[in-house]
Amino acid sequence: MVYGEPLRLPGEFLVTNTKEVDNSVDFVRNLRRQFELLRPVEGTRHGDNKIFVFKDLATATHVFVRHDSPKTPLQMPYDGPYEVISRSEKVFILLMRGKQVPVSIDRLKPAYRINDNLRPRESDLDDDGIVIVATHQNPDPHSPPQLRRSARRVRFPDRYQAGYP
Structure with missing residues (x-):
């Protein structure tokens, strides 16, 4: 609206088409022609997702299996x-809890294991089979104590004395 112009009703804002449909037969013919030109849109293919497969899965001796169910916290x-x-193109047969179970390849991840020849020596094992690892050597009792610049002894x-007496 501009100052000084006459007011218009909402219906007057739109320009009306003064050209009337002359003949209903022409209208129907034109409508059919327009519908014949309509073509369906190509649909999307949602089911063809590429599944990532590890290259090392073909040679792995051990694998991890993914959970596909809802997980509990910290699971x-x-x-x-x-x-x-055994393995085929889509399914691996795994030894799970003493049973042979077929598992789909998209749930698998190769497990990289340390060589079995890197076992600890028998002298490093205690009676329960737990590996004993020496963290620190005992300090030399003959070495002088550490001193700070102010000549105070460090204690x-x-x-914080991991294994020291």
């Missing part, structure tokens, strides 16, 4: 490692 996303008994609290 690991993968179980395993499980031994591979750490007992809770």
Whole structure:
């Protein structure tokens, strides 16, 4: 609206087409022609997702299996490692809890294991089979104590003395 112009009703804002449809037969013919030109739109293919497969899965001796169910808090996303008994293009047969179970390849992830020849020596094992690892050597009792610039002796609290008496 501009100052000084006459007011218009809402219906007057739109320009009306003064050209009337002359003949209903022409209208129907034109409508049919327009509908014949309509073509369906190509649909999308949602089911053809590419599944990532590890290259090392073809040679892996052990694999992890992904959970596909809802997870509880702090639950690991993968179980395993499980031994591979046989493999085909889409399914691996795994030894899970003493049974041979077929598992789809899209749920698998190769498990990289440390060589078995890197076992600890018998002298490093205690009676229960737990590996004993020496964290620190005992300090030399003949070495002079550490001194600061002010010639004070350095003494750490007992809770920080990992294995020292």
